[in-house]
Amino acid sequence: xxxxxxxxxxxxxxxxxxxxxxxxxxxxxxxxxxxxxxxxxxxxxxxxxxxxxxxxxxxxxxxxxxxxxxxxxxxxxxxxxxxxxxxxxxxxxxxxxxxxxxxxxxxxxxxxxxxxxxxxxxxxxxxxxxxxxxxxxxxxxxxxxxxxxxxxxxxxxxxxxxxxxxxxxxxxxxxxxxxxxxxxxxxxxxxxxxxxxxxxxxxxxxxxxxxxxxxxxxxxxxxxxxxxxxxxxxxxxxxxxxxxxxxxxxxxxxxxxxxxxxxxxxxxxxxxxxxxxxxxxxxxxxxxxxxxxxx
Amino acid sequence: xxxxxxxxxxxxxxxxxxxxxxxxxxxxxxxxxxxxxxxxxxxxxxxxxxxxxxxxxxxxxxxxxxxxxxxxxxxxxxxxxxxxxxxxxxxxxxxxxxxxxxxxxxxxxxxxxxxxxxxxxxxxxxxxxxxxxxxxxxxxxxxxxxxxxxxxxxxxxxxxxxxxxxxxxxxxxxxxxxxxxxxxxxxxxxxxxxxxxxxxxxxxxxxxxxxxxxxxxxxx
Numbered sequence: 265x266x267x268x269x270x271x272x273x274x275x276x277x278x279x280x281x282x283x284x285x286x287x288x289x290x291x292x293x294x295x296x297x298x299x300x301x302x303x304x305x306x307x308x309x310x311x312x313x314x315x316x317x318x319x320x321x322x323x324x325x326x327x328x329x330x331x332x333x334x335x336x337x338x339x340x341x342x343x344x345x346x347x348x349x350x351x352x353x354x355x356x357x358x359x360x361x362x363x364x365x366x367x368x369x370x371x372x373x374x375x376x377x378x379x380x381x382x383x384x385x386x387x388x389x390x391x392x393x394x395x396x397x398x399x400x401x402x403x404x405x406x407x408x409x410x411x412x413x414x415x416x417x418x419x420x421x422x423x424x425x426x427x428x429x430x431x432x433x434x435x436x437x438x439x440x441x442x443x444x445x446x447x448x449x450x451x452x453x454x455x456x457x458x459x460x461x462x463x464x465x466x467x468x469x470x471x472x473x474x475x476x477x478x479x480x481x482x483x484x485x486x487x488x489x490x491x492x493x494x495x496x497x498x499x500x501x502x503x504x505x506x507x508x509x510x511x512x513x514x515x516x517x518x519x520x521x522x523x524x525x526x527x528x529x530x531x532x533x534x535x536x537x538x539x540x541x542x543x544x545x546x547x548x549x550x551x552x553x554x555x556x557x558x559x
Numbered sequence: 560x561x562x563x564x565x566x567x568x569x570x571x572x573x574x575x576x577x578x579x580x581x582x583x584x585x586x587x588x589x590x591x592x593x594x595x596x597x598x599x600x601x602x603x604x605x606x607x608x609x610x611x612x613x614x615x616x617x618x619x620x621x622x623x624x625x626x627x628x629x630x631x632x633x634x635x636x637x638x639x640x641x642x643x644x645x646x647x648x649x650x651x652x653x654x655x656x657x658x659x660x661x662x663x664x665x666x667x668x669x670x671x672x673x674x675x676x677x678x679x680x681x682x683x684x685x686x687x688x689x690x691x692x693x694x695x696x697x698x699x700x701x702x703x704x705x706x707x708x709x710x711x712x713x714x715x716x717x718x719x720x721x722x723x724x725x726x727x728x729x730x731x732x733x734x735x736x737x738x739x740x741x742x743x744x745x746x747x748x749x750x751x752x753x754x755x756x757x758x759x760x761x762x763x764x765x766x767x768x769x770x771x772x773x774x775x776x777x778x779x
Contacts, residue, residue, distance in 0.1 A: 269560075293563040307564060314570045314631075329574070331614045371573030374616050374636035380567045382685070383576045389567070411567055418566035427566070428684060444566075481607065482614040483574040554614060 266292045270516040271420050271464065275457040285447075285457050286409040289416035308408050308415075311378045315367070315390035318377050322366025329372040331554055334484045338366035341492070356395065357496045363391035364495035368488040381418045381427040384434075384483045385441035387491035389414055392445035392498050396452045406452060413451040414444035417464050424516070425523035429476035430535040432526030438490050439471035439522065442498040449502035465511035465518045467501035472518075473525055475533035477540025479547040480554050486541055569686060570631040577662055578608065578615035581682025583635065585664055586624020587779045588690050588702050589678045594774055595670035600625050600649040606661030608682075609653035618651045621664060625649075630686065663691075696738045696747040702779040704733050704751035709764055709773035713739045713746040717769040721748065724763045730754045745771065 266288060268274040278285045294301045323342050328335035341362040344351065351358055364387035371377045377386045389411070397407050418427065421440045426432035446463035455463070471494065479485040511518065532538035541547055571580040590597060602621050604612050612618050616636060623638035626647060634641060642649050656663055662682040669675050679692035690700035693708075700706060707725070711717045718737060725732060731753040739746035756775045764773045 289563060296560075297562055304563070308567065311564070311567055311570060329614075330616060374572055374574065374579070374619070376570060376631055376633055377573050378568055378570050379576055379580075379686070383571065383573050383580070386573070412563065415563040415566045419560050419563065422566060423560045430684065480614060481611040484614075555610060 265295055268292075268420070270424060271417065271461050271519070272514070272516050274416055274420065275461050278457040284409065284413070284451065285416055285460055286412035286451065289412045289419075292416075305408060308411055309404070312404070312407060312411060314376055314378050315380075316394060318367040318370040318375065319363045319390055319394055321375065322368075322370040323362060325366065325369050325373065327373050329482075329484055330374075331480065331482055331484060331550075333479070333482065333550065334372045334488045335369055337489065338362050338369050341365060353496070356399065357499065360391050360395040360495045360499055361492035363394055364388055364491040365488060367391060368491040372484050372488055380414075381422065381440055381444070382429070382437045384429060384487045385437040385491060385494070387488075388438065388441035388495045388498060389445045389448060391491070391495040393448050393452065396449045396499070400452055402452055410448035410451040413460060414448040417447045417460070418444045421519055421522075425519050426526055432522065433529045433534050434474040434476040434490070435468075435471050435522055436526055437476065438494045439468055439474055442467040442471055442494040442501070445495060445498035446501040446505070449499060450505055453502070453506055455506050459505045461515045462510055463502045463505035465513065465515035466504050466509065467498050468515070468518050468522060469511060469513065470497065470501070472522055475529060475540050476535040477533055477542045478535065478537055479542050480551040481537045481542075485547075565685070571686060572620075572631060572633065572635045575615045576686040577682045577684050578611060578617050579620045579635070580630040580686035581662065581684075581688050582608070582617045582620035582664065583624040583628065583630045584686065584688045584702055584779055585666065585680030585682065585690075586621040587627065587629075588624075588680060588688065588700070588776070589666040589668055589676065590625050590627055591776045591779065592678055592690070592693055593668045593670050593674060593676045595672055595674060597625055597647060597668040597670050599669040600647060601652070601667040602649065603652045603654040603665040605654055605656040605659065605663040605665075608662050608664055609655075612651075612653075617664075621666065622647070622649050625666070625668065693747070695740065698738060698747065698749050699736055700749055700776075701751070702776075704778055705754065705756050706776040707750045707752065707756055707761070707764065707773060708776065709748045710771045711746055711748065711767075712769040712771065713743050714769060717767065718748060720767040721764050721770065721773075722750070724760060724767065725750065725752065728757065728760050730756065730760065
């Protein structure tokens with residue numbers, strides 16, 4: 265039986281068997297869920313299909329969410345991107361941001377998405393993988409490998425820290441998603457298992473402490489735009505790792521730190537909408553307008 | 560450790576796994592427990608469900624579940640108008656159930672034969688749910704397993720006979736729970752199992768002396 269309880273063990277297993285991280289993850293899933301490998305791969309294929317469709321429909325979306333707070337921003341970024349030479353960040357970061365906004369907007373307008381790891385952070389991984397795969401002309405197999413790599417990372421984070429905003433704040437949702445996306449991008453680029461680990465450490469470290477303070481309790485503000493930022497962030501972490509940068513703090517210690525920070529965060533900043541952005545005058549006014557009463 | 564598809568997955572309709580996908584599953588479970596086409600539904604939303612249901616589409620999601628829509632069905636956002644055209648009468652109320660989980664709903668259903676049921680469901684995160692009460696009985700049902708529910712007379716031996724039917728058909732019990740309103744009165748047993756429950760098994764459990772009725776709920 266394949267077993268790993270942290271990322272170091274996952275990397276060690278891959279190295280010992282002279283395979284990639286995704287091989288270990290696929291094998292683990294097939295063994296523990298007692299489902300044949302081809303079925304496991306097929307389920308991921310279906311997930312990828314939905315992820316891609318969400319990018320494609322979201323990038324065209326001009327509709328607003330039920331609250332009216334979000335919708336149409338992916339298209340704005342995409343149109344701006346088409347306007348050559350205007351942007352500071354350049355085409356790749358803007359593209360990945362537009363894709364992430366697209367998926368998050370699809371989520372906000374009650375469209376179909378894949379939680380990865382959650383619905384609130386559903387834009388980051390598909391955006392990074394799609395933009396990365398387009399740039400590198402990757403085939404579907406390579407994309408699936410990247411997704412399994414990301415999932416293995418997410419499994420460890422869920423086990424040793426948290427992937428729920430109510431438990432660990434937004435670092436647990438968008439932070440975890442960025443770590444997963446960075447891992448996927450390193451895999452897409454043909455990086456080593458060690459580089460995958462470095463990318464996760466780099467991506468997570470820089471989002472530690474991020475609180476979950478959604479306006480009016482909705483998965484909209486700041487969530488949707490944050491997906492855009494976090495996708496760019498993941499790409500930068502992957503590039504740093506591929507360039508050979510190493511995190512001084514090893515990835516599993518970063519995850520452990522994330523867990524402890526989550527515990528230290530007050531409940532008012534863990535998805536309860538009591539403090540932070542949710543407690544600004546504008547947020548309270550929005551809430552009053554939506555629900556007819558102020559909290 | 561969670562599985563690969565707990566991290567990348569499920570495929571769902573947004574915006575919230577707890578307030579939308581979980582809510583669909585509460586509606587679906589209510590429908591399965593009713594066991595027939597519902598004609599009337601009254602939904603009471605508590606806590607965070609009551610406060611944010613409009614923004615999260617929790618009302619649409621529960622109604623969609625009651626109509627049998629899956630959590631990834633793109634019709635969820637139009638569920639209320641679809642209910643009207645399908646002839647499902649629904650009412651959405653907000654309530655305060657006291658010290659219970661903030662994402663809790665009570666669903667009353669009346670089916671086409673007149674059968675009624677009242678369930679209490681809680682969305683516990685990540686789209687997972689617990690049904691905590693069925694028709695006044697405290698239960699704990701996740702909807703993740705094939706489930707056999709029997710209503711029986713609370714007396715010695717009934718439970719053994721029901722479980723021996725399962726054992727005869729080599730059906731493995733994952734979880735079980737018995738609850739009763741008072742000693743010697745009507746009791747309810749919930750058995751979550753690993754395998755599908757065939758018709759024969761259901762019929763045989765109904766034949767057990769002391770069992771008033773039994774029904775099965777597939778996983779949702």
